[in-house]
Each structure stands twice: as C-alpha cells, then as structure tokens.
Amino acid sequence: MSAVATGPVATGRNLGARIVDVFTSPKSGPVLVTGVLFLLMFAVGGVRYRGFLSGQVFLNLFIDNAYLIVLAIGMTFVILTGGIDLSVGAVVALSTIIAARLLQAGWSPGVVILLILAITSALGLLVGLMIHVFEVQPFIATLAAMFLARGLCYIIAKESITIDNPFFVSMANVRIPLGYRLSITPSVIIALLALAVAVWVLQYTRFGRTTYAIGGSEQSGMLMGLPTSRTKVLVYVISGFCSGLAGVLYAFYTLSGYALTAVGTELDAIAAVVIGGTLLTGGYGFVLGSALGVLVLGLIQTILSFEGSLSSWWTKIFIGALLLVFIILQKVLTSRRT
Amino acid sequence: MTDTASTRAPAPQGNPDPVVEMTDISISFPGVKALDSVDFRMFPGEVHSLMGENGAGKSTLIKALTGVYSIDSGVVRLGGLQVTFSGPAQAQAAGISTVYQEVNLLGNLTVAENVMLGREPRRRGGIDWKAMRQRAAEILEGLHLDIDPASLLNSHSLAIQQLVAIARAIDIQAKILILDEPTSSLDVEEVAELFRVIRSLKESGVAILFVSHFLDQVYEISDRLTVLRNGQLVGEYMTDELLRIDLVQAMIGKELSALDDLGSRVHSAEGETATGSVPETFVAAKAITRKGAISPVDITIGAGEVVGLAGLLGSGRTEVARLIGGVDRPDGGQLKVDGRPLRLRTPRQAIKHRIAYSSENRRAEGIVDELTVRDNIVLALQADRGWFRPIPRKRQDELAASYIEALNIKTPSADALVRNLSGGNQQKVLLARWLAIAPRLLILDEPTRGIDVGAKAEIQKLVYSLAENGMSVLFISAELEEVLRLSNRIVVLRDRKKVADLVNDGIGVDQLLALIAEGAAEPELEAGVAS
Numbered sequence: 001m002s003a004v005a006t007g008p009v010a011t012g013r014n015l016g017a018r019i020v021d022v023f024t025s026p027k028s029g030p031v032l033v034t035g036v037l038f039l040l041m042f043a044v045g046g047v048r049y050r051g052f053l054s055g056q057v058f059l060n061l062f063i064d065n066a067y068l069i070v071l072a073i074g075m076t077f078v079i080l081t082g083g084i085d086l087s088v089g090a091v092v093a094l095s096t097i098i099a100a101r102l103l104q105a106g107w108s109p110g111v112v113i114l115l116i117l118a119i120t121s122a123l124g125l126l127v128g129l130m131i132h133v134f135e136v137q138p139f140i141a142t143l144a145a146m147f148l149a150r151g152l153c154y155i156i157a158k159e160s161i162t163i164d165n166p167f168f169v170s171m172a173n174v175r176i177p178l179g180y181r182l183s184i185t186p187s188v189i190i191a192l193l194a195l196a197v198a199v200w201v202l203q204y205t206r207f208g209r210t211t212y213a214i215g216g217s218e219q220s221g222m223l224m225g226l227p228t229s230r231t232k233v234l235v236y237v238i239s240g241f242c243s244g245l246a247g248v249l250y251a252f253y254t255l256s257g258y259a260l261t262a263v264g265t266e267l268d269a270i271a272a273v274v275i276g277g278t279l280l281t282g283g284y285g286f287v288l289g290s291a292l293g294v295l296v297l298g299l300i301q302t303i304l305s306f307e308g309s310l311s312s313w314w315t316k317i318f319i320g321a322l323l324l325v326f327i328i329l330q331k332v333l334t335s336r337r338t
Numbered sequence: 339m340t341d342t343a344s345t346r347a348p349a350p351q352g353n354p355d356p357v358v359e360m361t362d363i364s365i366s367f368p369g370v371k372a373l374d375s376v377d378f379r380m381f382p383g384e385v386h387s388l389m390g391e392n393g394a395g396k397s398t399l400i401k402a403l404t405g406v407y408s409i410d411s412g413v414v415r416l417g418g419l420q421v422t423f424s425g426p427a428q429a430q431a432a433g434i435s436t437v438y439q440e441v442n443l444l445g446n447l448t449v450a451e452n453v454m455l456g457r458e459p460r461r462r463g464g465i466d467w468k469a470m471r472q473r474a475a476e477i478l479e480g481l482h483l484d485i486d487p488a489s490l491l492n493s494h495s496l497a498i499q500q501l502v503a504i505a506r507a508i509d510i511q512a513k514i515l516i517l518d519e520p521t522s523s524l525d526v527e528e529v530a531e532l533f534r535v536i537r538s539l540k541e542s543g544v545a546i547l548f549v550s551h552f553l554d555q556v557y558e559i560s561d562r563l564t565v566l567r568n569g570q571l572v573g574e575y576m577t578d579e580l581l582r583i584d585l586v587q588a589m590i591g592k593e594l595s596a597l598d599d600l601g602s603r604v605h606s607a608e609g610e611t612a613t614g615s616v617p618e619t620f621v622a623a624k625a626i627t628r629k630g631a632i633s634p635v636d637i638t639i640g641a642g643e644v645v646g647l648a649g650l651l652g653s654g655r656t657e658v659a660r661l662i663g664g665v666d667r668p669d670g671g672q673l674k675v676d677g678r679p680l681r682l683r684t685p686r687q688a689i690k691h692r693i694a695y696s697s698e699n700r701r702a703e704g705i706v707d708e709l710t711v712r713d714n715i716v717l718a719l720q721a722d723r724g725w726f727r728p729i730p731r732k733r734q735d736e737l738a739a740s741y742i743e744a745l746n747i748k749t750p751s752a753d754a755l756v757r758n759l760s761g762g763n764q765q766k767v768l769l770a771r772w773l774a775i776a777p778r779l780l781i782l783d784e785p786t787r788g789i790d791v792g793a794k795a796e797i798q799k800l801v802y803s804l805a806e807n808g809m810s811v812l813f814i815s816a817e818l819e820e821v822l823r824l825s826n827r828i829v830v831l832r833d834r835k836k837v838a839d840l841v842n843d844g845i846g847v848d849q850l851l852a853l854i855a856e857g858a859a860e861p862e863l864e865a866g867v868a869s
Contacts, residue, residue, distance in 0.1 A: 220443055220444055
C-alpha cells in the first residue's frame with residue numbers, strides 16, 4: 001500500500017463527481033457496469049428480434065437459471081472470503097442422482113430433499129475443515145471434493161434415471177401466474193427466497209461482515225477479534241448447502257438424475273459471480289450482483305437462441321470475453337484505489 | 339548512567355500502582371532467546387516508550403503483553419491481578435488495545451464498521467447500520483476526524499486509517515493503548531494531530547505504550563522510557579532525565595570486542611587514503627529520494643572505497659541501500675555509475691552494472707533455504723549468464739569449492755542444504771554468491787547481524803581485503819565499532835535525512851553517537867555535513 005494520501009473524496013459533493021466515484025469504487029463499480037450491460041443487451045435484443053422485449057422472456061431467465069442463481073449465492077460467500085469452490089457442479093450432479101435413486105426406491109420427496117441438503121452441507125463442512133485445519137488451498141480441497149462427489153455419482157448409478165415422482169413432476173410443471181399471461185415456476189420463488197436470505201445475512205449479520213473481513217485481510221479480522229476461523233469453515237457449509245438446493249432445483253427442472261450432468265457448472269457459477277462484480281481476491285461484492293451475473297449469462301444464451309443460426313458454443317465465447325473484460329476492470333479499479 | 343539491568347526510574351507522583359506489571363518475562367524461539375527475564379511496567383496517564391534496535395525484543399514484548407505469544411516464564415499483572423492471555427481477543431477484553439504499525443484494519447469495509455465491528459449495535463437480530471454510523475461519527479468527532487463513517491476505509495490516507503484504528507481502540511475503552519510505530523507513515527502535521535490525540539487520552543488516564551524509531555518524537559511525547567537490547571532489559575528511565583546520547587548508547591551498547599587487531603590494519607589503510615590520492619568516483623547518487631522512505635540524499639562511493647552508513651534502525655540506511663541496489667525505484671534524483679547517468683529498475687539491471695545488494699533480511703531475501711550450498715553460491719552468476727547457458731557442473735563444483743575454502747564456510751559438503759548451516763555460514767554463502775559475479779560495488783546491509791563473533795571477524799576481514807583489491811563497498815551495520823573499523827568514509831543518517839558525511843580519520847564512537855542522536859552538533863564536524 002502506498003502512503004499517498006488520497007484524502008476524503010466526498011468533500012465537493014457535486015453529482016457528476018459522485019457518479020464517477022460510485023462507478024469507480026471497487027465496491028459498487030463492477031456491479032453497476034454489469035447492470036448497465038444487462039439493460040443494454042436487453043435493449044439491443046429488443047431492437048433486433050421480434051418478441052424479445054416481453055416480460056416472459058425476462059422471467060424465463062429466472063425459470064431457466066433458478067438453480068444457477070442458488071449456486072452463485074453459495075459461490076459468492078466463498079469468493080468473498082477469497083476462496084473458490086470447484087465442487088459445486090459435481091455436488092449438483094450428486095444431488096440429482098441421490099434424488100432420482102431414492103425416489104425410485106419409493107422414499108418420500110420431503111425426506112429425500114432434507115437428506116440431500118444434509119449430505120451436501122456435511123460435504124461442505126468437510127471441505128471447510130480441510131481448508132481451515134489443515135490449511136489446504138481452497139482450490140485443491142474443493143477439487144478433491146469435486147472428484148469425490150463425481151465418483152460417488154457413478155457408484156450410485158451409471159445411467160440416467162428418470163424421476164416420475166408426482167411431487168417433483170408437479171414442481172416441474174406448475175406455473176404460478178403473475179397476471180398479464182406471465183408466469184414463473186416454484187423454483188424461481190425458492191431461488192429468490194434464498195437470495196433474500198443471503199442479502200440479509202451478508203449485510204446485517206456479524207457472520208456476513210466477517211465474510212467480507214476475511215476477504216479484506218484475515219489477519220486483521222482476527223486481530224480485531226472477529227470469529228474468522230468459524231466463518232471460514234461456515235462459508236463452505238453454505239456453499240455445500242446451496243449446491244444441494246441447486247441440485248434439487250435442477251432435478252425439478254430436468255426430472256432426471258445423471259452422473260454426467262452439470263459438468264462445468266461450477267465454472268458458470270464462478271463466471272456469474274465475477275461478472276456480478278465480486279472480486280476474485282475477495283472482500284468486495286454483492287450477492288445481488290451475482291444474481292445479475294446469472295441473468296447476463298442467461299441473456300447471452302437467449303439472444304443466441306433468438307439469433308437461431310449461431311452455434312451454442314458462441315455462448316462460451318461471449319462469456320469468456322465478458323469475464324476477461326470484467327477481470328481487467330476489477331484490476332484497474334482496485335489498483336487505482338490502493 | 340549505569341549499565342546494569344536493575345536501573346529503574348521512580349514511580350510517578352502520588353505513587354499510583356502500575357496498571358501493567360510484567361516481571362521476569364522470558365520467551366525463547368528455536369535457537370534464540372528473544373526475551374531474557376525482562377521487567378516492564380506502565381502507569382496510568384503516562385506515555386511509556388519502548389526503545390531498542392532491531393532484534394532487541396520490543397515486538398516480542400508487545401506480543402507477550404497482547405497475548406499473541408505465550409510466555410515461557412515470568413508473570414504479567416494487570417491492575418495487580420495475575421493474568422495469562424491465550425489470544426489477542428482476550429487481551430482486548432481485558433482492556434489492552436493495540437494499533438499495529440501496518441494498520442490492521444479492513445480497507446474493504448466502511449470506516450464505521452472498522453470502528454465498531456465486534457461491538458456493533460443491533461436491531462431486530464441484525465446490525466443496526468444507522469446507529470453504528472452514528473456512534474462511529476461521535477467517536478471520530480472526539481478525535482476531530484471529519485470523515486464520512488459510511489465511506490470505505492481504503493479511500494482514506496494511511497494517516498487517517500491510523501486514527502481510525504485509534505478510534506477503534508478508544509471505543510473498546512482501553513486502559514492500555516499500545517501504539518507500535520504509529521508515526522512511520524505520517525507526515526509532520528499528521529504526527530502533530532496524533533500527538534494531540536495521545537495527550538488527551540493520557541489525560542483521561544490511559545496508559546500508552548509508544549514505539550517509534552524517531553528520537554525527536556519519543557522525546558516529545560513520552561514520560562518514561564524502557565530500553566531493551568538483545569532481549570535483555572537495559573533499564574527504565576524518566577525521559578527528561580536521560581540525555582539523547584545516553585539513550586542511543588543504551589540502545590546500541592558497546593561491544594567488548596575481540597576484533598581490535600583488525601582495527602589497526604584498517605586505520606593504516608585509511609592513512610594512505612587520507613595522504614594519497616582521492617579514489618576515483620564509481621557510483622554517485624545525487625538527491626535520490628523515495629517517498630515515505632528517504633529524503634533526498636547525495637552519496638558518492640569511490641572505487642575501492644568502503645563507505646559506512648550509520649544511523650538507527652528506521653533512519654533510512656536500508657532504504658538508501660535498496661535505491662542504489664536497484665531493489666526499489668527512486669522517485670527522484672539521479673544515479674551515476676562511472677560518470678554516466680543510469681536508471682536502475684530492478685536488481686537484475688544493477689547486477690548487469692556489477693552492483694550487488696545483499697539484503698539485511700538474510701532468510702527472506704537472501705539465501706534459498708531448500709537449495710544446497712553450491713546452488714546458492716552459483717545462483718546470481720547463473721542468473722546473470724541467462725538460464726539458457728547453464729554453468730557446467732564441473733565449473734559449479736570448482737566455484738563452490740573455492741569459495742568454501744576462501745571464505746572458510748563450515749559445511750559438511752557443497753551438497754549440504756543451506757538451511758542446516760549456522761547464521762554466520764549462511765551469510766558467507768550469501769557473500770560468496772555475490773562475489774561470484776565479481777561486483778564492482780557490493781552493498782552489504784547488516785551482514786554481521788545475529789552471527790557469532792568469530793564469523794563476524796572473518797566477514798570484516800573479507801570486506802577489508804575486498805576493498806584493498808579495488809572493490810567498492812557500501813557497508814551498513816547497527817554496530818558503530820564495526821562501521822568505524824571498516825569504513826574509509828561514513829555517512830550518517832537520521833530520521834531519513836543525511837546529517838553528516840565524514841572521512842573516517844580517527845572519529846570516535848562517541849562523536850558518531852552524538853551525530854546519530856542529535857545531528858551535526860560538534861562544530862568541527864559541521865564542515866563535513868552536506869547541505
């Protein structure tokens with residue numbers, strides 16, 4: 001850190017300066033850029049394609065990506081501490097396959113869902129302890145968990161299992177009308193509830209603020225007397241829980257359990273979090289931004305499907321380019337500040 | 339002044355009981371006795387400065403008091419009651435607040451959070467942000483700090499961050515406030531502001547432990563001084579009863595050395611320089627400066643000349659060395675090598691010009707622990723040749739063998755891991771590494787720190803003979819005898835400024851001490867002072 005005094009910024013409070021300040025702050029800058037980008041993309045889509053500018057296209061973003069929103073929530077907690085969780089995609093697959101297998105065996109859906117959430121939270125706890133107690137790099141610890149989860153999938157079932165449990169089928173098919181011929185699925189409500197809880201936890205609890213503190217400087221947080229060790233373990237439990245929940249939503253969405261499903265989804269979640277303005281090094285970011293990141297990813301896919309002729313791999317190329325831009329943006333904003 | 343460990347200043351008027359009393363504290367780390375039965379006490383409403391050079395045990399003592407280190411033996415009493423802390427959180431709960439040198443706050447959070455987090459006001463199960471900002475604003479106002487509590491901490495200067503750290507400490511309602519080097523990154527006005535805050539805290543009865551390298555500040559703010567040296571207590575003094583020169587002497591000490599035979603040899607060499615030709619200038623630095631590290635200084639180093647840098651820790655001696663060695667980039671000024679201006683951006687470029695910098699931080703910036711003696715010795719040479727032209731194994735063996743013999747490095751073989759060598763032999767390996775590239779200027783930053791007397795003497799002899807063979811040396815040491823013994827010329831730094839530049843023609847330790855303590859005080863030395 002340089003000793004150059006930047007001084008209090010907010011002395012001359014004219015509007016232009018404040019807007020510049022908000023946009024260049026590492027805290028709010030990237031997420032605002034994402035918001036502007038989202039609106040721009042929506043506007044461009046609306047101009048180019050007929051029927052694009054409709055409420056249902058917007059709501060479909062939520063319907064198709066409800067599970068990814070939940071994944072991104074857990075990932076945000078982890079990345080805010082400066083960690084990473086590579087296991088979430090495999091844990092989603094594991095969750096779908098446990099659901100499919102147990103439902104096939106005639107278990108009640110309620111018990112199955114609770115069991116999945118317990119198993120994935122426990123896996124998260126294991127990863128968290130590995131990272132905290134044995135000081136394993138989060139990358140390595142969650143990589144191990146990823147292989148473990150993916151391997152367990154194959155032990156449970158090698159082939160895809162269709163889910164025909166009435167509750168799951170109804171969750172997949174029920175539409176909740178919002179009027180004006182718009183509708184959403186129950187999964188969207190679950191995802192939005194999870195989002196609301198996450199926003200509250202991060203903003204209004206000591207646990208949430210400690211999550212940010214660890215990303216800022218774990219050492220300082222510890223010296224300030226904050227419960228850094230407990231928090232560090234807990235974020236992985238949260239990520240595990242969210243992966244389980246996302247797995248359940250994914251099972252609702254696809255009505256099947258398959259060992260090879262959701263390969264690479266962890267990277268989509270990380271991309272959404274980064275595009276949503278959370279710094280990969282931790283300490284800055286909003287969980288709402290991550291949800292916005294998911295919507296941007298979904299919007300790219302939607303635009304490509306409206307375009308029709310383009311291969312779906314273009315989605316990956318666009319996401320890659322966006323990621324690059326955002327990481328550079330973060331780098332610029334943080335280096336300007338410190 | 340007596341030099342015994344029993345010196346103790348009287349208690350303040352009215353004889354209040356000390357708020358902290360540490361008795362007979364010892365702490366050992368593997369191979370080092372960091373604190374050796376040290377006594378330390380603090381009175382309410384007093385500012386107490388803890389003084390000592392690098393490795394004296396200041397930070398160990400602070401960490402023992404704040405519960406970061408556990409104590410091997412000895413007793414800590416807080417308000418008369420014996421306590422043992424198992425962590426900083428416990429010490430904080432007992433009323434001991436610490437503001438560390440590197441501001442240990444969270445730059446990514448708001449000012450209000452940094453002041454309040456851990457004791458944040460709550461409402462309906464969550465953090466009450468409004469109340470938190472309000473409370474933080476009140477505390478900051480008490481420090482005359484007009485900043486927005488909702489702003490991010492790292493949008494403010496370090497000085498303000500330091501004051502925020504103090505605001506946090508005050509809100510904990512500390513009985514004891516520890517300020518470890520709080521002024522090292524502050525400018526004059528900011529220091530004045532900090533001192534105003536310290537004085538008002540003092541009036542409210544807080545006991546303040548103040549650590550600083552700046553003697554002026556120590557004398558300005560503190561009531562009582564405790565001096566440590568090599569992990570031992572030198573004494574406790576009232577500030578206004580201790581002359582600066584005595585303080586510096588207490589801090590540096592006088593080593594009864596077995597090295598006197600060397601002294602005469604060097605002085606004869608100086609005789610030649612004084613009478614004979616002035617050496618040709620090799621490196622000339624003009625007004626080189628780096629913000630927050632060193633004010634503009636001029637230094638010239640002649641070919642075959644040993645220039646000693648004297649000054650207390652934090653006086654800027656290492657900073658100058660790092661600028662000349664290409665480790666840090668100067669903000670201003672000019673460096674000329676052989677009369678040609680040069681910009682050194684990296685140590686690699688410096689090495690290309692045959693300038694080698696050997697860091698004071700032997701473990702972190704010097705030897706590579708996990709490599710063998712041979713690998714360590716050829717490292718710089720190999721890097722200089724480029725990695726695509728490997729030094730043949732036979733040549734490596736020859737090099738290693740010749741340096742092991744020439745420097746008398748005590749190692750089982752060239753294949754031994756450097757980490758298993760003693761400090762002195764590690765230092766010799768480091769020297770061998772730089773000698774292997776045949777430098778024209780060798781910058782040695784504290785090459786003899788923490789090594790035994792025998793190895794010390796050998797390194798001193800080596801420096802001397804290198805200079806005789808035409809190598810220039812910039813020599814930094816906290817031990818003034820050593821600087822005086824080896825240097826042809828001595829540059830004295832104080833508070834990051836050059837205060838004197840003198841030819842070493844029989845200067846005494848006392849004169850040097852006086853310069854370090856007070857700047858150019860004696861008229862006959864005034865002539866040597868560069869403006």
